[in-house]
Amino acid sequence: MSNNKHFNEPDDPFELFLVNEGDGEKKITEKPFAGTSNTSDFILLKEDHTLGNLLAEHLKQEPRVLMAGYKVGHPNVPEVLIRLQTDGTISPREILIDVCKQLIASYGQLGREFTREYELRRMVAAGEQENGGR
Amino acid sequence: MEYDTMMMDGESLGPSVKISAADDAYVNFQLSNVDLSFANSLRRVMLAEVPTVAIDLVEVEINTSVLADEFVAHRLGLIPLDSREIDQLNYTRDCDCDQSCGKCTVVLTLHAKCTGDDVMKVYARDLIVGIDRPNNHIGNPVITDPDGLGSLICKLRKGQEIKLSCIAKKGIAKEHAKWSPTSAVGFEYDPHNKLHHLDLWYEADAAEEWPASKNANFEEPPAEGEPFDYDAVPSKFYFEVESAGNIEPDNIIHEGIKEIQKKLAGLIHGLGENDGMDAGYDGPRSPDGMDGGAGWQDQGFTTPYGNTGGTTAWGGGGAATAYGTTPYGNSGSGGGW
Numbered sequence A: 001m002s003n004n005k006h007f008n009e010p011d012d013p014f015e016l017f018l019v020n021e022g023d024g025e026k027k028i029t030e031k032p033f034a035g036t037s038n039t040s041d042f043i044l045l046k047e048d049h050t051l052g053n054l055l056a057e058h059l060k061q062e063p064r065v066l067m068a069g070y071k072v073g074h075p076n077v078p079e080v081l082i083r084l085q086t087d088g089t090i091s092p093r094e095i096l097i098d099v100c101k102q103l104i105a106s107y108g109q110l111g112r113e114f115t116r117e118y119e120l121r122r123m124v125a126a127g128e129q130e131n132g133g134r
Numbered sequence B: 001m002e003y004d005t006m007m008m009d010g011e012s013l014g015p016s017v018k019i020s021a022a023d024d025a026y027v028n029f030q031l032s033n034v035d036l037s038f039a040n041s042l043r044r045v046m047l048a049e050v051p052t053v054a055i056d057l058v059e060v061e062i063n064t065s066v067l068a069d070e071f072v073a074h075r076l077g078l079i080p081l082d083s084r085e086i087d088q089l090n091y092t093r094d095c096d097c098d099q100s101c102g103k104c105t106v107v108l109t110l111h112a113k114c115t116g117d118d119v120m121k122v123y124a125r126d127l128i129v130g131i132d133r134p135n136n137h138i139g140n141p142v143i144t145d146p147d148g149l150g151s152l153i154c155k156l157r158k159g160q161e162i163k164l165s166c167i168a169k170k171g172i173a174k175e176h177a178k179w180s181p182t183s184a185v186g187f188e189y190d191p192h193n194k195l196h197h198l199d200l201w202y203e204a205d206a207a208e209e210w211p212a213s214k215n216a217n218f219e220e221p222p223a224e225g226e227p228f229d230y231d232a233v234p235s236k237f238y239f240e241v242e243s244a245g246n247i248e249p250d251n252i253i254h255e256g257i258k259e260i261q262k263k264l265a266g267l268i269h270g271l272g273e274n275d276g277m278d279a280g281y282d283g284p285r286s287p288d289g290m291d292g293g294a295g296w297q298d299q300g301f302t303t304p305y306g307n308t309g310g311t312t313a314w315g316g317g318g319a320a321t322a323y324g325t326t327p328y329g330n331s332g333s334g335g336g337w
Ligand SMILES: [Zn+2]
Pocket: B090, B092, B095, B096, B097, B098, B099, B100, B101, B102, B103, B104, B105
């Protein structure tokens, strides 16, 4: 009897995080929302609360954003929906790009800040060793 | 020792870090001046999306031990393997090869037979690492115990033998927890529960039954009769990042940051914005493309992590790798959060 595939081996081991471009999937899709003005839904494939919560929270902090929220519709479905309404002075797409750029910059700053502190600490530790632990 | 961090700090408006303890295995730090979502996304990405190498395929030739083949295979998968400079290894799915090659896999073999009367213990140090790999440390079993043994794989009695070969691949913990670089990420904020995000259950007295965490020393306890502040939000986060041994703890943080930045860059790209991004970067296809992520990093997205920890330009205005120098133009502090 052949047993090539083990019963607990997933059909697609990357289904949680790899966008299947061959099947025409796109990382992010914008769908204008007809119910209210200047509103768009963004569907992020193969993402979760890591980006959903981060973006929704930071969009809300923008003065030109009237409303922002996100949902992960089902815990087994790796998709995030972000609904975003602006005051009309900027499009939802543009402000989303803005926030992404700001976040990239902030995380970059965090990285530099961490390196600085870490190196400082290492130098102090080395200095203390030289002084015989005094 | 105390430092006046603000004095040397050119970026006092953005995220601020204070390291409280660190060694080869862990780093404890306080992250302030950020909001909860920012800190939590960093935590999540360090746990689940920083790539490492781990044994993924095992071909068993002989196994007369008492453990079933898949049991041994599972144990082998969980052995931490040196994953420093992981950028030099391709994901197998992105690699040019048919099945596997030295650019995307590390081969480890194991052959042990017990011939004496005593029980033989087979350890991670007994794995022989193949030479066809990007550098001479990637895929080495992590061995930190004083005797230099590493993880215990199995035990053999007289006459029992185990012979197998393993293929280690690059992956992330979202697929299987064996690829996690961290054994734990501690995360706490508001140790005095001033924000009432926790509703502490108690028998008679909550203060008596819930001892304060060690982080409580870093913050003022609530004053007697202090009114509840409805506008207060958490802004100081206590991280304890513990490495599984495959990546140094400080690099887990840097790699985590890099992964979030890649995700965000992928969204900008997906929304059709092209400044700073070359056409050569064809989308967020996999967390780390086969060109080792160089596609976007070299064009505009110059992060300080390209050369690991090399240029630490905290001596002054020499932060040449700052995002301030990218086409994004944000000086980092303009975020307004
Ligand atoms: Zn390959």
